[in-house]
Amino acid sequence: MTDAIAASTPPRGISPGLVLLFAISCGLAVGNIYYAQPLLETLGRDFHASHSLVGLIVTMTQIGYATGLLLIVPLGDLIENKKLVMLVFCGTIASLLLAGFAPGIRLFFVASLLIGITSVVAQVLIPLAAALTPPARRGQVVGQIMSGLLLGILFARALSGFVAGAFGWRTVYFASAALLLALIAVLAKTLPTRKPSFAGTYGELLRSLYHIFRNEPVLRRRAAYQTAMFASFSSFWTTITFLLAGPTFHFTQTQIGFFALAGAAGAIVAPLAGRLGDRGYQRPATGVAFVVALVGYLITFHAAHWWVLVVAAIVIDAAVQTTLVCGQQLIYNLHPEQRSRLNTLFIAAFFVGGAAGSAIASWAYDRVGWNAVIIIGVALALSAAAYWLTEPNPKRGVS
Numbered sequence: 001m002t003d004a005i006a007a008s009t010p011p012r013g014i015s016p017g018l019v020l021l022f023a024i025s026c027g028l029a030v031g032n033i034y035y036a037q038p039l040l041e042t043l044g045r046d047f048h049a050s051h052s053l054v055g056l057i058v059t060m061t062q063i064g065y066a067t068g069l070l071l072i073v074p075l076g077d078l079i080e081n082k083k084l085v086m087l088v089f090c091g092t093i094a095s096l097l098l099a100g101f102a103p104g105i106r107l108f109f110v111a112s113l114l115i116g117i118t119s120v121v122a123q124v125l126i127p128l129a130a131a132l133t134p135p136a137r138r139g140q141v142v143g144q145i146m147s148g149l150l151l152g153i154l155f156a157r158a159l160s161g162f163v164a165g166a167f168g169w170r171t172v173y174f175a176s177a178a179l180l181l182a183l184i185a186v187l188a189k190t191l192p193t194r195k196p197s198f199a200g201t202y203g204e205l206l207r208s209l210y211h212i213f214r215n216e217p218v219l220r221r222r223a224a225y226q227t228a229m230f231a232s233f234s235s236f237w238t239t240i241t242f243l244l245a246g247p248t249f250h251f252t253q254t255q256i257g258f259f260a261l262a263g264a265a266g267a268i269v270a271p272l273a274g275r276l277g278d279r280g281y282q283r284p285a286t287g288v289a290f291v292v293a294l295v296g297y298l299i300t301f302h303a304a305h306w307w308v309l310v311v312a313a314i315v316i317d318a319a320v321q322t323t324l325v326c327g328q329q330l331i332y333n334l335h336p337e338q339r340s341r342l343n344t345l346f347i348a349a350f351f352v353g354g355a356a357g358s359a360i361a362s363w364a365y366d367r368v369g370w371n372a373v374i375i376i377g378v379a380l381a382l383s384a385a386a387y388w389l390t391e392p393n394p395k396r397g398v399s
Contacts, residue, residue, distance in 0.1 A: 014132045019141055021190060022129045023148020025085075026122040028183055030149050031156030032092060032176055033061045033119050036112065037237050038161040038256045039169050041245040046169070047105035051242055055362025058238045060109050062355035064116020069123060069348035074205050076124045076340030077198045082191045084124055089184050091118035093177045100173035122149055123347055127339035128194060130332050136278070139329045143274020146325050150270055154260065154317065157237070161257020197337055205341070213345050216334060221391065222327035223349035225286060228384035230350040231357030232293060232377045233320045238358040239365040239373045240309065249306055262310040269318045273325040282326040283391060289326075290385040293319035297377035300370070316377075 014022075036043065036057045044054040075084055095118050099111035126145055133141045163172045198205060213219060244251040244259060251259065276285045296315035303309055331342045357376070364372035 014129060014141060018132075018190070018192075019129070019144055020148075021186070022125055023145045023151075025183060025187065026125055026145055026149035027152020027155070028176075028179055029089070029092065029119050029122040029125075029152070031152035032096065032115050033065055034153050034156040034237075035160040035172050035176065036061065038157045038241050038253070038260055039164055039172070040238070040241045041256075042164060042169055042253055043105075043108070047108065049105050050366065052363045052366040053105070055238055055358060055366075057105075057108065057112050058234065058358040058362075059355045060112040061116040062234065062351050062358060064113040065120060066116075066348045066351040066355065067113075068117035068120035069344045069351065070206075070209070072117070073120050073123045073344040073347075074209065074341050075202070076127055077196045077338065078200075078202060078205050080193055080195050081124060081128045082187075082193045085121055085187060085191065086184060088118050088121040088124070089180055089187075092121065093180050096173045096177040096180070100170045100177070120347075123343050124340065126328070127332070127343050128192075130339055131194060131336065132192065135333070138332065139274040139278035139325075140271065141274075142328055142332065143271040143277075143325050146274070146321070146328070147268070147270040150317075150321050150324075157260030158257045161253055161255075161260055165252065165254035165257060196340075208338075209341055209345060212338060212341055216331075216342070218334060219331050219342060219345060221387075222330055223346050224387060225323055225384050226327050226346065226350035227353035228380045228387075229289070229293065229320045229323050231353035232297070232380040233316060234354040234357040235361035235373055235376050235380075236297075236313070236316055239361045239370070240313070242365055243370050244306070244309075248304075251306075259306070259310065259313070262313040265314045265317075270321045270325050273322040274329065277326050277329040282330055283388075286323050286326050287385070287388050289319040289322040290381055290388060292316075292322075294378060294381040294385070297374050297381065300374055302371075 040051075040054050040057065043049070043057065044051065047054065072084075072088060092115065095111055095114035099108060099115060102108040102111055126142065126149075129145055130138055130142055160169075160172050163175060200208075240259075241256055243249070244256050273285055276282070292315050296312045296319065299308055300312045303312075327346060328343070331346050332339055334342060357380070361373050361376055364376060
């Protein structure tokens with residue numbers, strides 16, 4: 001499919017094969033920012049760094065992702081989308097190679113920041129898929145693509161652990177670079193071209209972000225919900241590696257990789273959340289997700305068995321995926337010509353939350369232990385639920 005599609009052209013639909021390609025592309029792109037999570041204990045030993053310092057690797061990647069969202073993703077409303085995707089993927093490959101060759105933690109921090117910045121290509125692809133899909137199926141298609149993205153996040157952790165256990169952690173980054181190079185070749189032949197309708201300059205595009213955020217109460221509320229949920233998500237997955245490798249469980253790098261597969265089970269809820277959203281049930285689904293996340297954290301208090309942590313990983317991930325899909329559905333329906341910028345503001349806001357969650361949880365774990373991480377996760381879920389209770393009736397609008 002190589003015909004050019006104008007932003008104003010009514011969507012004719014998107015084939016199942018193209019949906020699958022979008023899902024794989026998003027999963028491979030965003031998975032790059034999570035390869036380091038199960039490797040933190042190993043990286044700490046190799047770079048002679050403490051838990052709190054090595055935990056900043058995740059923080060740097062998430063800060064980079066938020067930066068890329070603000071500076072690169074808005075270009076999806078300005079530059080032809082296929083060209084933008086190709087260029088940013090090339091940047092990701094260069095960043096992965098830098099990480100693989102990094103001799104110390106300082107250069108690895110730089111590489112992590114660049115990996116985060118360039119991995120935002122997934123957030124160019126998702127609005128493009130939404131633009132190609134009729135409104136009646138948009139929630140379902142976005143949910144399917146989000147499943148690919150979220151499976152990429154979850155399997156990235158698992159594969160990272162497996163590959164590092166067998167071949168060393170540097171191989172993880174070299175292998176990912178090779179996969180992306182192959183993906184670029186496929187996308188060059190199959191990705192549709194789409195010229196956005198925005199006629200202003202890049203500076204005007206960036207300035208418009210403030211006005212969009214100020215004028216869209218649905219966006220502000222959903223960004224607040226997801227900021228709390230993603231901070232909780234990042235707190236869990238950044239510190240669980242330390243807990244599993246520690247004196248309670250003594251997990252090896254490969255066993256940590258197997259544990260990371262647990263979260264993949266939660267990805268099955270993304271299409272379900274998309275279908276619920278198509279029926280207008282975003283608000284109740286969001287409320288249930290907050291409660292589920294809260295329960296997921298509470299069951300890990302004084303957990304003496306690894307399977308309790310597996311259950312917690314599944315339910316926390318399922319909750320975060322539900323609120324993410326519901327939030328994206330609502331903001332994509334606001335202004336079709338602003339989808340890339342709406343997505344930028346939404347994702348950037350909660351990745352800032354994720355960066356803060358990773359940094360605070362690593363510091364808390366280093367000084368207090370796992371129970372401090374639980375308290376952080378519970379507090380975040382409760383704050384989101386409390387704000388959710390203030391959401392007015394949809395018939396009267398959202399503030």
